[in-house]
Amino acid sequence: METPTMMTIQLPGGWLLRHGQKTCGGPAELAWNGKTVLRDFQCRFDALTDAAFAVRTVRFFRKGGQGVASSEGQVNPLTGNALRQITRYGANAARVTWDVAWRKDTAAKIGVEIGSATLVGVWRRVLVIPDFAAWANGQTAQWHDLQPGKTLVISPIPLAVVGERDDGVQVEFSMGFDVWRWQRGLGDFGPGSSQVAFTVNDQDVTFQRQILRGGEDVVPAAREYRFCSQIAWRAPAPAAPAAFPPAAPLAFQADGNGLAALPAAGSDGVLSFALDFAAMPVAPSARRDDGSGLPCWESNVTQRAARRAIRQIAAAGATGFLRLDGLTPGRCQDGSHCDRKHGAAHWDLQGILTFAAWARQCLGDGWTMTAPQPHDPWLLLPSLADPLAVTGFRTSTDEE
Numbered sequence: 001m002e003t004p005t006m007m008t009i010q011l012p013g014g015w016l017l018r019h020g021q022k023t024c025g026g027p028a029e030l031a032w033n034g035k036t037v038l039r040d041f042q043c044r045f046d047a048l049t050d051a052a053f054a055v056r057t058v059r060f061f062r063k064g065g066q067g068v069a070s071s072e073g074q075v076n077p078l079t080g081n082a083l084r085q086i087t088r089y090g091a092n093a094a095r096v097t098w099d100v101a102w103r104k105d106t107a108a109k110i111g112v113e114i115g116s117a118t119l120v121g122v123w124r125r126v127l128v129i130p131d132f133a134a135w136a137n138g139q140t141a142q143w144h145d146l147q148p149g150k151t152l153v154i155s156p157i158p159l160a161v162v163g164e165r166d167d168g169v170q171v172e173f174s175m176g177f178d179v180w181r182w183q184r185g186l187g188d189f190g191p192g193s194s195q196v197a198f199t200v201n202d203q204d205v206t207f208q209r210q211i212l213r214g215g216e217d218v219v220p221a222a223r224e225y226r227f228c229s230q231i232a233w234r235a236p237a238p239a240a241p242a243a244f245p246p247a248a249p250l251a252f253q254a255d256g257n258g259l260a261a262l263p264a265a266g267s268d269g270v271l272s273f274a275l276d277f278a279a280m281p282v283a284p285s286a287r288r289d290d291g292s293g294l295p296c297w298e299s300n301v302t303q304r305a306a307r308r309a310i311r312q313i314a315a316a317g318a319t320g321f322l323r324l325d326g327l328t329p330g331r332c333q334d335g336s337h338c339d340r341k342h343g344a345a346h347w348d349l350q351g352i353l354t355f356a357a358w359a360r361q362c363l364g365d366g367w368t369m370t371a372p373q374p375h376d377p378w379l380l381l382p383s384l385a386d387p388l389a390v391t392g393f394r395t396s397t398d399e400e
Contacts, residue, residue, distance in 0.1 A: 007060050009067055012091050012392055013235055021058055024073030025050035025085050030171075032235060036120045037169055041231065043098065044113040045081055046214065053083060065361035066090055067393045081106060090357055091389035092382060093232035095176070095350060102186065104222035111214035112186060115229050119163055119171060119205040126198055127162040128154055129377055132179045132345045135159065135331060136290075141377035146200050155195035157182055157209060159347060162380060163198070168236025172382045173209065176228025177298050177338065179345040186212045186220035228350060232383035242368050244321050247274035250309075256281045258308045262316050271320030273313065278326035280305055288332040288348075296330070297351030298337040310359045319366035324359070327352050327371040327387065328378055349383065356387035365390050 006028065009017040018029040028051075030038040043050045053073030061068050067089040074082040082101040087094050098114055123146055130139045144152055154161070160174035173196075175182050185194050193213050199206040211227070212218065248263040250273050265271050278294055286301035288294050295302040313322060329352060335344040356371065363369070369388035373379045 007069075009060075009089065010392070011089070012389065013239070015092065015233060015235075017089070019060065019069050020051065021060075022055060023051045024053040024055050024058070024071045024083055026069065026071070026087070030233060032169060032233070037165070037233065038171055039118050039120060041115065041117040042113075043083060043085075043100075044111075044116060045075060045083075046108065046110040046112075048075060050083055050085070054080075062393045064357065065391055065394045066357055067391070088357075089391070089393070090353070090387070091391045092234060092386065093172075093230055093353060095353060096229045096231065097176075098227045098229075100186075100225045100227070102220045102222055102225065105219065106222075107216060108186070108212050108214040108218045108220060109216060111210050112212040112220075113208055114211045114227050115173060115231070116206075116208045116210075117173075119165070119207055121169075121204065122166045123163050123198075123200070123205045124166050125164050126152060127160075127164070127377065127380055128158050129160040129174075129381075131156045131158050132183070132331060132347070141380070146198060146205065148200050148202075150200055152198040152200075153195055154197075155192050157194045157196055157211070160349075160381065161196060161198075162382065163205065163207070170234040170236075170382050172230070172232040172234075173207065174230045174232070174349060174381070174383060175347075176230065177346045177348060177350040178226070178228050179347060180338075180340075181225070181227055182211070183345060186225055189213075189218055230350065230353065230383050232381070232385075234382035234385050238385065241370060242321075244323065244368070244370070245270055245272045247272045247321065247323055249273075250275040250313075252280050252309070254281060256305060258305075259312050262312065265317070265320075271317050272322075273320065274323040274325070275309065275313075276325040277306060280309070280326070285334070285336065288330050289334050290331050292330055294326070294330060296332045296334065296337050297327075297348035297355060298332070298346055299334075299351075300337075303351070303355060306355055307358065307362070310362050314363050318364060320368070322363070322367055322369045324369065324371045324388070327356065327384075328373055329384075349381075353383060353387055357391075360388050360391065361394065365394060 007019045019026040055073040069087045084099040286299040288296045329349040
C-alpha cells in the first residue's frame with residue numbers, strides 16, 4: 001500500500017513500517033498488529049528535525065535480500081547543514097548510516113540528535129549496555145525502571161539500550177561498529193557532551209540520543225561526520241523456533257581454506273548441520289584484542305573466511321537446517337579491522353548482522369537457520385533474536 005506521502009513496508013510477524021516519501025530520514029512509524037510502537041525516528045539539528053529539511057532525493061529499493069530506504073536533504077537549500085541517511089531493513093532489525101555535513105562557522109546552539117524517536121504507549125523499563133570504556137572496565141548490562149513524569153539520563157551514549165513496553169514489546173537502539181566516531185562525536189566539547197534520555201510522558205516516552213549538547217560557543221568543525229547504528233524490535237511472544245533434526249557438526253580445515261568435507265544427508269535425505277565460528281581458524285590480526293581470542297566480525301579476514309564456509313554449505317543443497325554458533329558480539333580496539341591506521345574502539349554487532357543478512361541471501365529461503373546466543377545480555381537484544389530470519393525482501397534480481 002502506498003500513498004502520495006507515505007511508503008508502507010510489510011515485515012514478518014505482524015510488523016509494519018511507514019516512511020515519508022517527501023521527507024529526509026525516518027521511519028515515520030513502526031507498528032505491530034495495527035498499533036503504533038515507535039514514531040518519528042529522526043535526527044535534529046537544534047530546533048529543526050530532518051522531516052523539515054529541503055529534500056533532494058528519496059529512494060526505496062531492494063538489494064541483497066534487504067529493503068533499503070535512502071534519502072538526502074539540507075537544512076536550507078544549497079547553504080545549510082546536510083544529512084544523508086541509508087537504512088537497510090531485515091526481518092526485525094535495521095542498520096542505519098548517517099552522513100552529517102556541517103556548515104562552516106555554524107554553532108549548535110541547542111544540540112544535535114542522531115536517531116531519536118517517540119515510543120508510543122506505557123514503557124516500564126530500559127536495558128542499558130554501557131559505553132565502551134565502562135564495558136571494558138567490567139561494568140555489565142542493567143535494567144532501569146522508568147518512572148512516570150521522570151527522565152532517565154545515561155551519559156555518555158551507551159552501546160545499546162532496549163526499551164520494554166508494558167505488553168512486552170521491545171525496541172532496541174544500538175551503536176554501530178564505529179564506537180570511536182560516537183566517542184568523538186562532532187568534536188571535543190568536554191565530558192558529558194553526549195547522552196541518551198528517556199522522558200516518560202502520559203501517553204509515550206521521548207527517546208533522545210544527543211551526540212552533542214549545544215551552546216552559543218559550540219561550533220563543530222566544518223566537515224562530514226558519519227555515524228552507524230541499529231534499531232530492532234521484538235514482539236512479546238515470538239514464534240517458537242523451528243524444530244531441528246539432529247545436526248552433524250561441521251569442521252574447519254586447519255589451514256583456513258574453508259570447511260572439511262561436509263557429511264552426507266541423513267537417512268531421510270535432509271541436510272542438518274551445526275557450525276561454530278568460535279573455532280574458525282583466522283590469523284591473530286583478525287581476532288579481537290579483548291583477550292577472548294575470538295574472531296572479530298569487523299575484520300575483512302573473518303568475513304571472507306566465514307563467507308567461504310557458507311558458500312560451501314550452499315553448494316550442498318537448496319534446503320536444509322543450519323545452526324551457527326559463535327555469532328556473539330565482543331569489543332575490540334584493533335584499528336585495522338575498521339581501516340584505521342591506529343587503535344579504534346569498535347564492537348562487532350553490526351558485522352554480525354551484515355554477515356547474517358549475506359548468509360540468508362546466499363543460502364536462500366529454503367534453509368531453516370538459527371544463531372543461538374549463549375548468555376545475557378546478548379539473549380536480551382532484539383537484533384540478535386533471529387538475525388538469520390527470512391526477510392521477505394528477496395527477489396530474483398537481488399545481488400549477493
